[in-house]
Amino acid sequence: MWYFVSPEIVFGEGALDALDELEGKRAxxxxxxxxxxxxxxxxxxxxxxxxxxxxxxxDEVEPDPSVPxxxxxxxxxxxxxxxxxxxxxxxxxxxxxxxxxxxxxxxDLEPAEINPFIRLGLRQKARLITIxxxxxxxxxxxxxxxxxDPEEQxxxxxxxxxxxxxxxxxDPAMAAGMPPQLTADTGLDALTHAVEGYTCxxxxxxxxxxxxxxxxxxxxxxxxxxxxxxxxxxxxxxxNAATCAGLGFGNSMASMAHAMAHVLGAVFHVPHGRAVGIxxxxxxxxxxxxxxxxxxxxSGLLNCSQEEGEKGARALAESIxxxxxxxxxxxxxxxxxxxxxxxEEQLExxxxxxxxxxxxxxxxxxxxxxxxxxxxxxxxxxxxxDF
Amino acid sequence: MAVKFxxxxxxxxxxxxLNASEAYEKSARDWEGDFVFVxxxxxxxxxxxxxxxxxxxxxxxxxxxxASEDEREVEYVLRAPFSTWRQVIEGKLDPIQGMMTRKLxxxxxMMKIMRYPKAAQxxxxxxxxxxxxxx
Numbered sequence: 001m002w003y004f005v006s007p008e009i010v011f012g013e014g015a016l017d018a019l020d021e022l023e024g025k026r027a028x029x030x031x032x033x034x035x036x037x038x039x040x041x042x043x044x045x046x047x048x049x050x051x052x053x054x055x056x057x058x059d060e061v062e063p064d065p066s067v068p069x070x071x072x073x074x075x076x077x078x079x080x081x082x083x084x085x086x087x088x089x090x091x092x093x094x095x096x097x098x099x100x101x102x103x104x105x106x107x108d109l110e111p112a113e114i115n116p117f118i119r120l121g122l123r124q125k126a127r128l129i130t131i132x133x134x135x136x137x138x139x140x141x142x143x144x145x146x147x148x149d150p151e152e153q154x155x156x157x158x159x160x161x162x163x164x165x166x167x168x169x170x171d172p173a174m175a176a177g178m179p180p181q182l183t184a185d186t187g188l189d190a191l192t193h194a195v196e197g198y199t200c201x202x203x204x205x206x207x208x209x210x211x212x213x214x215x216x217x218x219x220x221x222x223x224x225x226x227x228x229x230x231x232x233x234x235x236x237x238x239x240n241a242a243t244c245a246g247l248g249f250g251n252s253m254a255s256m257a258h259a260m261a262h263v264l265g266a267v268f269h270v271p272h273g274r275a276v277g278i279x280x281x282x283x284x285x286x287x288x289x290x291x292x293x294x295x296x297x298x299s300g301l302l303n304c305s306q307e308e309g310e311k312g313a314r315a316l317a318e319s320i321x322x323x324x325x326x327x328x329x330x331x332x333x334x335x336x337x338x339x340x341x342x343x344e345e346q347l348e349x350x351x352x353x354x355x356x357x358x359x360x361x362x363x364x365x366x367x368x369x370x371x372x373x374x375x376x377x378x379x380x381x382x383x384x385x386d387f
Numbered sequence: 388m389a390v391k392f393x394x395x396x397x398x399x400x401x402x403x404x405l406n407a408s409e410a411y412e413k414s415a416r417d418w419e420g421d422f423v424f425v426x427x428x429x430x431x432x433x434x435x436x437x438x439x440x441x442x443x444x445x446x447x448x449x450x451x452x453x454a455s456e457d458e459r460e461v462e463y464v465l466r467a468p469f470s471t472w473r474q475v476i477e478g479k480l481d482p483i484q485g486m487m488t489r490k491l492x493x494x495x496x497m498m499k500i501m502r503y504p505k506a507a508q509x510x511x512x513x514x515x516x517x518x519x520x521x522x
Contacts (some may be wrong), residue, residue: 001488073403112498116487157501161487355414361483361504369413 004206004251006141007130007165011240015171016131019047023129023281026054027129028082029164030073030097031089032061033067040133040174044088056080058100061089062153064148064265065096066273067111073100074107077126087130091272094130095145098163101128102145111147113175114158122162130165133174134187135225135238136273138193138246140168148266153349155262157358164250172236172241180226183238184327187222188277189319190242191215192257195280198293199287200362210248212301219302219323226327256283256367259357262375268338277329278336281317282378283363285369285385289315292362300321317384332382343380350376389520392476393426393436393469397517402440402450404513411513412445415506419443420499423456427467432469432522440522464493473521476514482507 010018027048035041035058048055052326058076070281077085077100085104087097102114103120114120130140143164147156178186191214198211218241224234260283261275270278284295288310296312300304305315321331330336333343351373354360367375371387378385390397405411419442426436439459441449453459467475471490474480483504485491493500500507 003488004483095457103516110498112501115497115501117489117493117497202481356502356505358501358504361481361508366508 002204003161004144004204005161005164006247007143007168009168009170009243011170011243013172013236015169016043016047016174018167018169019044019129020050022048022051022053022084024051024053024083026056026080026328027083027084027086028056028058028077028080028100029088030061030100031093033059035059035089035093035133038177043174044086044131047278053084056082060097061093063092064146064269065092065099066148066150068150070096070099070103070111070147074103077104081125083126085126085128087139088133090132091146093141094132094137094139095147097128097130098143098145098165099147099158100127100137102160102163105325111158112156114145114160114163116160118160120160121160123166127166128163129167129169131169131171131174132239132242134178134182134186135175135235135242136189138190138242138250140165140170141243141246144250148264151341153266154353155266157262168243170239172232172239174337175239176229176232176235178229180229180328182236183226183229184222184329185271186242186275187218187225187273187327188324188329189273190238190245191218191222191323192273192276192280193245193249193254194218194241195257195284195298195316195320196257197245197252198298199364200253200255201364202253202362203294207248207252209261210244212298214241214245214248215298215302217244219319222323223326223383253362254359256286256360256363258359259354260350260379262357262359263353264333266353267346267350268336268342270336274329274336275326277320278331278333279379281320281331282375282385284313284317284320286367286375286387287364288317289387294364320364333380333384338380340380347373347376389518392472392519392521393438393452397519398424398438398440398452400449400517401514402447404489405442405447405510408509408513411506411509414445414509415442415503416445418445418503418506420462420495421459422463422465423459423461424452424472425456425464426472427466429468429469429470431473463493463500465491465493467491475511476517476519478511478515482511
């Protein structure tokens with residue numbers, strides 16, 4: 001028994017127009033200051049105005065949103081009493097919006113108590129709309145929430161399937177202004193969702209096709225979207241790919257590359273998509289020697305290789321490294337600008353926290369403590385994994 | 388020789404497996420919190436059974452079949468019908484997925500347990516290493 005959850009998804013050119021039909025009185029937009037400056041928030045407000053909905057802005061969300069930020073957002077919601085919460089932005093504002101929504105509805109909960117094992121009883125006060133402005137996170141369709149505990153320098157994986165958005169508005173125009181680096185980082189995030197959603201131990205018949213479709217689109221269109229941001233065909237296909245991948249991994253799971261990237265991001269503030277893109281090939285190579293089948297199958301479906309077993313899996317890893325190079329993204333932690341001394345100082349924390357990350361439980365091959373340490377070191381040096 | 392589930396012998400065998408597991412010791416080295424596993428009756432098993440498992444800093448210092456949920460003071464109570472426990476022990480149901488679909492019902496501090504997913508996985512791996520007779 002398992003569940004497949006999804007918002008109603010409005011997608012494609014002009015999808016924002018759907019907001020004109022929204023019924024409600026007050027909407028709290030949760031976003032960040034940059035998106036306000038870029039005018040993306042105004043684009044949404046126009047449609048909410050058309051629907052006769054009063055808008056209040058909470059634009060304090062930082063990258064890797066923290067618990068204190070979410071608490072401030074909850075306070076804003078309590079004062080404004082919205083019946084819609086709108087998560088507008090990349091993964092950080094959308095995750096913050098989910099957490100703010102849950103805690104607005106359930107003031108008895110602490111942020112860290114938002115877990116998948118309880119009934120939340122949401123939608124008594126408000127409903128949630130997500131509008132992605134990047135093509136990668138998939139947060140518009142997933143129920144996962146990642147918050148950072150600034151005291152422990154640790155990312156917390158939270159969420160409950162009830163806190164999936166009611167409506168996701170996936171309009172490519174909202175992502176059209178992304179600079180090349182952000183396009184590359186977020187695109188690699190989407191690719192990692194697709195690959196891990198397909199290969200993790202929780203994959204399902206209902207999610208496999210979404211993951212394959214997303215991965216195909218990303219290999220085809222990400223280089224174009226990075227090379228020419230005005231290529232609206234590439235932008236739209238990448239925007240759709242990210243949502244497909246979000247549905248895929250959001251209803252199965254992510255895996256070891258995410259576990260490793262969460263801790264690297266928390267300690268060294270490497271952008272999430274870049275970090276998962278670095279680690280993904282190493283985790284595939286690690287799985288290749290003992291559990292290669294799903295990776296080899298995906299490799300074949302993506303035309304990376306028609307070899308079976310370990311060779312096929314390794315070909316997938318190499319294809320991902322090729323894609324990283326093609327879009328100017330690093331293929332190792334050192335290449336991402338982290339000095340060796342600082343990395344080694346934090347190595348034990350990285351291993352310990354990754355080992356206990358929730359995404360680690362679905363790996364095709366589960367690493368022992370020392371193997372995980374070696375994986376981090378190989379990824380640091382950019383050395384393919386051979387153990 | 389296979390050990391009957393649920394029984395005092397079975398939970399003690401699981402405790403021994405945990406104490407022999409380096410992977411469990413590493414993944415749960417800060418863990419403090421004892422469990423009672425409640426085996427609820429269903430078509431395959433007519434009674435209710437209570438299995439107490441002490442867990443402390445990567446080891447299992449005590450284990451016993453007890454008479455009730457309250458006989459020992461514990462931090463967590465995990466309950467499911469017999470057939471669901473069988474699926475978990477045989478590796479057919481991931482316990483985390485089981486809790487997410489509420490086939491396994493957990494009472495206790497969720498915030499704490501969410502930080503030890505790997506330890507939960509290792510406990511199940513140890514369960515699978517106990518040769519079990521499901522009757």
